[in-house]
Amino acid sequence: xxxxxxxxxxxxxxxxxxxxxxxxxxxxxxxxxxxxxxxxxxxxxxxxxxxxxxxxxxxxxxxxxxxxxxxxxxxxxxxxxxxxxxxxxxxxxxxxxxxxxxxxxxxxxxxxxxxxxxxxxxxxxxxxxxxxxxxxxxxxxxxxxxxxxxxxxxxxxxxxxxxxxxxxxxxxxxxxxxxxxxxxxxxxxxxxxxxxxxxxxxxxxx
Numbered sequence: 001x002x003x004x005x006x007x008x009x010x011x012x013x014x015x016x017x018x019x020x021x022x023x024x025x026x027x028x029x030x031x032x033x034x035x036x037x038x039x040x041x042x043x044x045x046x047x048x049x050x051x052x053x054x055x056x057x058x059x060x061x062x063x064x065x066x067x068x069x070x071x072x073x074x075x076x077x078x079x080x081x082x083x084x085x086x087x088x089x090x091x092x093x094x095x096x097x098x099x100x101x102x103x104x105x106x107x108x109x110x111x112x113x114x115x116x117x118x119x120x121x122x123x124x125x126x127x128x129x130x131x132x133x134x135x136x137x138x139x140x141x142x143x144x145x146x147x148x149x150x151x152x153x154x155x156x157x158x159x160x161x162x163x164x165x166x167x168x169x170x171x172x173x174x175x176x177x178x179x180x181x182x183x184x185x186x187x188x189x190x191x192x193x194x195x196x197x198x199x200x201x202x203x204x205x206x
Contacts, residue, residue: 035061038181040088040098046159046166047100048131050086055200056188059088063182074177081106081155081176086183086205089157092171100183101167101174102129105156113145113169116162134163141169153177182206 009017042055051057061067064081065074081087081103091097104127105111105120112119115137119125137143142163150156154173159165168174189200 035066037061045164046161048161050129050160052189054189054191055186057186057205058184059181060184061181064176064179081179088180088183089174090178098180101157101159103155104158105150107150107152107154109150109156110147111150111156112147113143116143129160131161132163145169
């Protein structure tokens with residue numbers, strides 16, 4: 001009987017196959033991160049109590065548009081932001097930073113703040129999710145903002161922690177075409193690996 005029916009690879013072939021597998025895995029991970037979903041860690045208190053420092057969230061990248069990788073250019077529009085959506089976008093004052101806020105105004109809406117109360121088209125907006133940590137009314141954009149109209153192709157965003165959030169009240173509107181994605185859920189929550197907030201894991205954000 002002849003021999004030679006077994007499988008055999010040289011060490012070099014094994015080494016090459018190993019790096020092929022790693023390369024394919026990295027490519028798949030890059031495609032998923034670029035076009036499908038990306039994880040983010042919440043670093044600040046601007047979205048309390050909805051999002052806490054140390055929350056890890058999944059953000060879907062395709063919710064509003066498909067972008068050309070590594071540039072702020074929308075290739076295909078796949079949807080429009082809706083009121084209440086929590087979105088990730090480049091900080092208008094420093095595009096290298098990512099910000100996360102809630103959409104509270106859509107194109108054509110007239111937005112105003114009177115003594116901390118948000119008004120949309122002249123009517124008070126009821127928001128069960130917001131937090132006010134400072135009872136005082138202070139001069140400036142935080143507690144009082146003159147009416148502004150959201151232009152076409154933009155949204156007006158605010159942090160849920162209204163007294164501790166830099167948002168559209170300060171630096172204006174967010175262009176829809178640069179939105180990186182929509183926050184979907186909390187997949188992990190802890191400030192360190194010994195303080196896990198189990199009750200927050202799996203919490204939906206929409």
